[in-house]
Structures are given as C-alpha cells and as structure tokens.
Amino acid sequence: MAKLSYYFPLDNLVSNQIINNYKTQVQANIENNPEVDFDEYKGSYLNFKDNSKLELTFKKTVSKGGTLINFFFNYDKKNNNGAISLITVGEKILSVIKSNSRNAISFKNSIKINDADFRIRENHWFNGSLYFDDAGGLALYMTDENFLLYRKALISVDNSTEDLNITIGGNSEGDQLRIADLSIYGDVAKDEVENIINKTIAQHLTLLSKSTLIDTVTFKLTNSAEYDKLVIENEQQPLSFEFSPGDMTLEKYDQCEAKLKVKKGFFKYQNPENKTEESGDLSVSFDLRNQQADSTNLMAVLEDLSIINLLNQEKVLVQLEIYNLTLTKDDFSKTYTKSQPLIIDRVFEVVDLRGGNESPFDVFILGNDTLYNGAGNETQTIRLLINNTTDEDVKFSGSSGFRMSGNFLMILESDVQQASDTKLKEFQSFLDIPTSPKSAANDFLCFQEEYVLRKRESVVFEISGLKARPSTPANPSGAYPFYLEYRNIPGYRNGKVRFFIKTGKIFYSL
Numbered sequence: 001m002a003k004l005s006y007y008f009p010l011d012n013l014v015s016n017q018i019i020n021n022y023k024t025q026v027q028a029n030i031e032n033n034p035e036v037d038f039d040e041y042k043g044s045y046l047n048f049k050d051n052s053k054l055e056l057t058f059k060k061t062v063s064k065g066g067t068l069i070n071f072f073f074n075y076d077k078k079n080n081n082g083a084i085s086l087i088t089v090g091e092k093i094l095s096v097i098k099s100n101s102r103n104a105i106s107f108k109n110s111i112k113i114n115d116a117d118f119r120i121r122e123n124h125w126f127n128g129s130l131y132f133d134d135a136g137g138l139a140l141y142m143t144d145e146n147f148l149l150y151r152k153a154l155i156s157v158d159n160s161t162e163d164l165n166i167t168i169g170g171n172s173e174g175d176q177l178r179i180a181d182l183s184i185y186g187d188v189a190k191d192e193v194e195n196i197i198n199k200t201i202a203q204h205l206t207l208l209s210k211s212t213l214i215d216t217v218t219f220k221l222t223n224s225a226e227y228d229k230l231v232i233e234n235e236q237q238p239l240s241f242e243f244s245p246g247d248m249t250l251e252k253y254d255q256c257e258a259k260l261k262v263k264k265g266f267f268k269y270q271n272p273e274n275k276t277e278e279s280g281d282l283s284v285s286f287d288l289r290n291q292q293a294d295s296t297n298l299m300a301v302l303e304d305l306s307i308i309n310l311l312n313q314e315k316v317l318v319q320l321e322i323y324n325l326t327l328t329k330d331d332f333s334k335t336y337t338k339s340q341p342l343i344i345d346r347v348f349e350v351v352d353l354r355g356g357n358e359s360p361f362d363v364f365i366l367g368n369d370t371l372y373n374g375a376g377n378e379t380q381t382i383r384l385l386i387n388n389t390t391d392e393d394v395k396f397s398g399s400s401g402f403r404m405s406g407n408f409l410m411i412l413e414s415d416v417q418q419a420s421d422t423k424l425k426e427f428q429s430f431l432d433i434p435t436s437p438k439s440a441a442n443d444f445l446c447f448q449e450e451y452v453l454r455k456r457e458s459v460v461f462e463i464s465g466l467k468a469r470p471s472t473p474a475n476p477s478g479a480y481p482f483y484l485e486y487r488n489i490p491g492y493r494n495g496k497v498r499f500f501i502k503t504g505k506i507f508y509s510l
Contacts, residue, residue: 002068002185003187008183009180010045010054012036013030013046025059030053030054031052034053042178043263046180048177050173050174052170054167056165057165058165058166059164062165063092063163066133066186066188067184067188068129068130069182070129070182071181073127073177074126078172080099082098084171087130087179089166090161090165092138094107105155112154126143129193131193137156140156142154143201217245217327220244221241221260222239222242228349232351234494235488238303239302240301249328257323260320266307266313267307268305270304307350318347322342327342355493360389361387363385363498365385377467377468379466381462387458392455394452394489396450398447399487400489403444405482427458468503477503481500
C-alpha cells in the first residue's frame with residue numbers, strides 16, 4: 001500500500017534552510033537564497049530566481065520502483081528561447097523548453113508539445129508527478145491550471161538507474177520557478193497513481209482563492225492595539241476578527257457563519273471538548289448571528305485561538321470563508337453567499353515579542369537533594385537555587401512565575417503530588433518574597449509585585465511537603481529529572497530548566 005515517505009512544504013525558510021523533518025535521512029542544501037512568497041491561488045511557496053537552487057540528498061534511493069514524486073510549480077521564463085529546469089532527479093531533468101514564444105515539456109530528452117488536450121504556459125500553477133514503476137519505466141503525469149488530472153502519462157521513458165538526489169532550480173538570471181509541497185510516496189502500485197495524485201492535490205490546495213469580489217471587501221485579525229500585525233507574546237491577548245464590506249451594503253442571515261484557514265502549526269485551537277488541536281488546514285468556526293443590527297462590520301473575539309507559529313514564519317496567509325450573507329453594491333449588482341462561501345485571502349505580517357529563546361537561569365538543588373524512601377520516611381523540603389546567568393538584570397512582573405513539572409511524579413506519594421507547598425525566598429537571608437495565591441493545584445507561583453533579580457544573583461524556589469514512595473522494582477532509587485518552568489518574564493520566551501531529585505535510603509541533612 002502506498003505511503004508518504006517524505007514531505008517538504010517549501011513555503012518557509014528558517015536561517016536560510018527549508019523545514020526538514022528528515023535530517024537523519026535527507027541532507028538539504030540551499031544556494032543563492034530563494035524567497036518565500038504568496039499568491040491568492042496557491043498560498044505560500046518558495047520562489048527560485050537568479051540561480052537559486054535547492055539540493056536534497058537522500059540516504060536511500062528515491063527512484064526505485066513504486067516511487068511517486070509530486071509537486072506544484074509555476075514558472076516565468078525571462079527570454080523567449082532556452083529551457084527552464086523544474087526538477088532534476090539524478091541526471092533526469094524535467095524542464096520547459098521555450099522557442100519563439102512557444103512552450104513544450106521536456107523530460108529525459110522526450111518532448112510533449114502543447115496540443116488541444118494539454119497546454120503548458122507561464123504564470124499558471126500546475127501539479128506534476130514522476131512515477132517509477134516496477135518494470136523499469138518512468139512516467140510523467142501533469143495537471144492543467146485547474147488541477148484536473150490529464151489521465152494518461154504525458155511522457156513515458158525507460159529508467160535504468162536509481163538516484164539519491166533531487167535538485168530544484170538553478171536557472172538563469174531573470175527566470176523564476178515557484179514551487180511548493182514536494183511529496184515523495186513509496187510502494188505505489190500503478191493502479192494507485194491517479195488516486196494518490198488527486199488526493200495530494202486536494203490536500204494541498206485548501207488555500208485556494210475563488211473570490212471575484214470587489215477589492216474593498218476585506219477582513220482583519222488583530223491582537224494588539226500597538227501593532228498592525230499579528231503579535232506573539234508570552235501572555236497572548238485574544239484575537240479579534242472583523243469583516244468589512246467596504247462600499248457595499250451588508251445583509252446578514254440567521255445562519256451566517258465564518259471560517260478561518262491557515263497552514264498547520266501556526267494557530268492552536270482549544271475545541272469545545274477542551275482538547276488542543278494543531279491540525280493541518282486548521283478551520284475555526286464562529287457564530288456571527290448575534291451581531292448588532294445596525295453594525296456596518298461583522299466582529300467576533302476568538303478566545304480559544306492562540307498563535308504558536310511552529311515554523312517561525314514572518315508572514316502567514318490566512319483564508320476566510322464566510323457563508324449566508326448578501327452584499328449589495330447597487331440595484332443591479334448583488335453577490336450572494338447562501339450556497340457558496342465567499343473566500344478572501346490575506347497575508348498578515350507576524351512579530352514575535354517573546355524575547356530571547358535562551359534560558360537566563362541555571363537551576364540546581366541547594367543543600368539536600370535526596371528524598372528518603374526507606375521505612376518511616378517523612379515529608380521533606382527541596383530548595384532550588386535559581387541563578388541569573390546573564391550580564392543583565394532580569395525583571396519579573398506580577399504575571400511572572402515558576403512551577404515544578406516532570407514525568408516522574410510517581411516517585412512521590414499520591415497525596416502530596418499536588419499538595420506540596422511552594423514559596424519564593426531571597427537567597428542567603430531566606431526571607432519570603434511576596435507571591436500571589438496559586439489559582440489551581442500545581443499552577444505557577446507568581447510574584448505579587450515587580451521584582452528585580454540582579455545579574456549573577458539568585459532567588460530560591462522552595463518546595464515543601466514532599467514525600468517519596470518506598471523503593472520498588474517499578475520505582476527504584478535513583479536520580480529523576482524534573483523541570484522548573486518559568487513564564488511571562490519580560491525579554492524571554494516561556495521555558496524550562498532541568499534539574500534532578502534523588503531518592504534513596506540515606507537522608508542527608510542540611
């Protein structure tokens with residue numbers, strides 16, 4: 001049965017590298033800085049121009065029988081003659097040949113010229129697939145700009161070699177190759193090819209604009225009064241949505257509803273069952289029926305939506321689908337969305353205000369680091385020294401706080417796992433630092449007021465009421481990892497630092 005072996009979205013760069021989740025299997029190398037760009041038809045993609053190139057080197061062959069390589073592409077040839085390379089597998093080059101303003105697909109020296117059934121042309125999105133069958137054949141399948149599969153292979157050639165590399169781009173200055181969603185499937189039977197291609201196209205074209213509405217109709221997402229961008233902070237504000245009909249008149253219906261779609265890994269959504277979702281092509285529904293009758297715009301607050309931006313995008317394409325409303329410009333022009341949604345795309349800039357990703361702290365246990373797990377063991381106290389390792393003061397606000405977490409709470413008696421008492425203390429004097437009451441068991445212990453931890457100085461996080469379980473084969477004596485989590489510290493992202501608690505039969509007193 002066919003399976004997806006590799007997938008490269010090719011719609012984002014981090015430190016001038018593509019997102020590569022297969023680093024132990026695939027080496028990726030970029031030359032001459034391709035750029036991430038957007039359009040209203042495909043969404044986000046990687047634009048290769050001015051000799052920019054991507055080389056993927058695989059540890060296992062990517063051209064053996066049963067392999068299907070699929071991708072989306074769009075090209076722009078500067079000169080009226082010559083070829084623009086789309087993708088190269090080993091020594092096999094798929095390119096577009098342009099001669100006297102006419103185009104043809106060329107693959108491994110075989111050529112398919114435009115005809116009544118197929119036409120390749122510039123500045124249109126196409127989907128292409130290379131299929132290596134078990135009989136040593138290699139077939140090229142391609143769609144038109146409407147993504148309707150041309151049901152037979154455009155070109156079929158013999159293939160006697162197995163290759164370990166794929167190259168994208170590397171074209172002449174002025175040529176542009178736009179490419180996205182490179183998928184490589186294994187164990188694909190010949191009768192599965194068409195179905196796999198169609199499913200791949202459907203999966204990666206969710207951000208496909210169909211709107212023909214006037215430009216003044218738009219929407220916006222905001223979560224900051226200071227920035228005209230989407231802002232990521234340690235303590236995020238709710239996102240506000242607003243739909244503006246521009247110079248058209250808006251009529252709402254009882255079932256008026258809107259959905260937002262984005263790429264996977266940008267938003268996190270808390271669903272009605274209180275489960276967190278980070279699904280691909282995230283769709284968030286919200287009810288717009290309870291709007292004021294005289295309101296020109298439609299507005300909603302998205303309380304359960306937060307930004308996580310796992311791919312560190314500087315821009316994000318967001319698509320709006322809105323149903324069951326009527327927009328009227330005059331007596332002769334109406335746009336209805338009762339049966340079909342109105343779809344609008346917008347690209348939003350993203351600013352990250354969470355601060356540095358490096359932890360400003362060293363954490364270790366001060367004094368006794370062992371919980372006695374022998375007969376007659378009693379509750380004990382652990383003191384964590386939190387040292388500011390930076391050359392600057394760390395300033396805590398009223399929402400800054402700490403808590404202990406980890407996967408080994410089973411070393412503690414169940415009745416004290418959530419009931420342990422925590423305090424913040426000055427180092428050396430051990431005087432209490434004022435803190436706010438915890439809102440829930442094991443929640444963060446927050447400063448009650450602003451507090452400054454000078455460079456190279458320390459505070460103490462004290463955890464009392466701990467009691468170890470007796471040693472068993474499933475819970476032996478040893479050193480167990482825990483984390484001190486911290487949040488909402490100005491200038492730093494939320495994070496955690498690891499420390500160890502020991503269990504044993506010897507009790508070391510202070």
